[in-house]
Amino acid sequence: MKIEKILKTSISLPLSKKAVVNLLYTTNQVNSNLNDILKPFDISIQQFNVLRILRGQKGKPATLAIVQELMINKMSNTTRLIDKLVKKGFVEKNINATNKRKIDIHITHEGLSLLNIVDLLIEKAEEKIIKPLTKNETQELIRLLGKIRLIAD
Amino acid sequence: MKIEKILKTSISLPLSKKAVVNLLYTTNQVNSNLNDILKPFDISIQQFNVLRILRGQKGKPATLAIVQELMINKMSNTTRLIDKLVKKGFVEKNINATNKRKIDIHITHEGLSLLNIVDLLIEKAEEKIIKPLTKNETQELIRLLGKIRLIAD
DNA sequence: AATTAATACTTGATTCTTTCAGTAATGTTT
DNA sequence: AAACATTACTGAAAGAATCAAGTATTAATT
Numbered sequence A, B: 001m002k003i004e005k006i007l008k009t010s011i012s013l014p015l016s017k018k019a020v021v022n023l024l025y026t027t028n029q030v031n032s033n034l035n036d037i038l039k040p041f042d043i044s045i046q047q048f049n050v051l052r053i054l055r056g057q058k059g060k061p062a063t064l065a066i067v068q069e070l071m072i073n074k075m076s077n078t079t080r081l082i083d084k085l086v087k088k089g090f091v092e093k094n095i096n097a098t099n100k101r102k103i104d105i106h107i108t109h110e111g112l113s114l115l116n117i118v119d120l121l122i123e124k125a126e127e128k129i130i131k132p133l134t135k136n137e138t139q140e141l142i143r144l145l146g147k148i149r150l151i152a153d
Numbered sequence C: 001a002a003t004t005a006a007t008a009c010t011t012g013a014t015t016c017t018t019t020c021a022g023t024a025a026t027g028t029t030t
Numbered sequence D: 001a002a003a004c005a006t007t008a009c010t011g012a013a014a015g016a017a018t019c020a021a022g023t024a025t026t027a028a029t030t
Helices: A015-041 A045-056 A064-070 A078-087 A109-130 A135-149 B015-041 B045-056 B064-071 B075-087 B109-130 B135-149
Strands: A091-095 A103-107 B091-095 B103-107
Touching: A015 A045, A015 A109, A015 B015, A015 B109, A015 B135, A045 A064, A045 A078, A045 A091, A045 A103, A045 A109, A064 A078, A064 A103, A078 A091, A103 A109, A109 B015, A135 B015, A135 B135, B015 B045, B015 B109, B045 B064, B045 B075, B045 B091, B045 B103, B045 B109, B064 B075, B064 B103, B075 B091, B103 B109
Parallel strands: none
Antiparallel strands: A091 A103, B091 B103
């Protein structure tokens, strides 16, 4: 659905508004797609992302602050999110040896197995989502989004 | 930050995954920007959106189902979301005269005033967000996002 | 006309998430 | 050592998402 139709406006919207609203609506749809996949595994997109981040550490543990920085949603409560993953057995926490304020977080074997299974499904979904775009268009989208992200708050 | 860096992966990711992750990260940043603006007014992005939709109706009331469709959200939530706006005095609900199952929802004078103030701020933010892009790039972004949205679930 | 089905919305219960303020422990700086 | 900063945890409260069941009204079927 066209954004103008959603906001039922007759006057034409500023281009920047169109772009932002498009972004929000599209991502909403994508999010709900991904959520549907993760649901049977009882993890949220956030949790899935944390697992991916931890896997990316390749053995090396991450501290809470590191995970938080890399997380998609900075506002969420990282402590409790991680604790949920710990409870599920996908993640382990240990006090950092050299700085006892910090905690080392790493993904467990179980977490890795789950991630490997889920990743396949997510990848399929991502392909389906992006399918309407040609390779060039996809690359262009990535480039444009990257440019937007570079704004200083 | 590049997506590869976030996921700390050395192998190159599939293009579709890059695109989707970029989308999620970017939109999150945008969302948090917009949220910061709305916060002092004590309304969420969702609520702001509903107000915009209702304003778009230009006097004509919308039913819950209509609002819900444009929101892309769950019905039971919509009821409560609207009720919150009613409580704040920004929206009014009335039973539809010709079909008593339906309710007519319209934005109040107060809601309109709020919207006019907030809209200006949001518009400024949107401009700032999109500023890194040229006009052509912005149009291209809109086009690409529109293509993605067209996927059938 | 009476029964059944569909529509439009509401409510309750549950769980998850976010936010905020405060606590505590450890490090760093002066 | 004292004061300050950093890192993480906790409790309480409010918000939002989700699911299922419930009410009221209208439309369709028999």
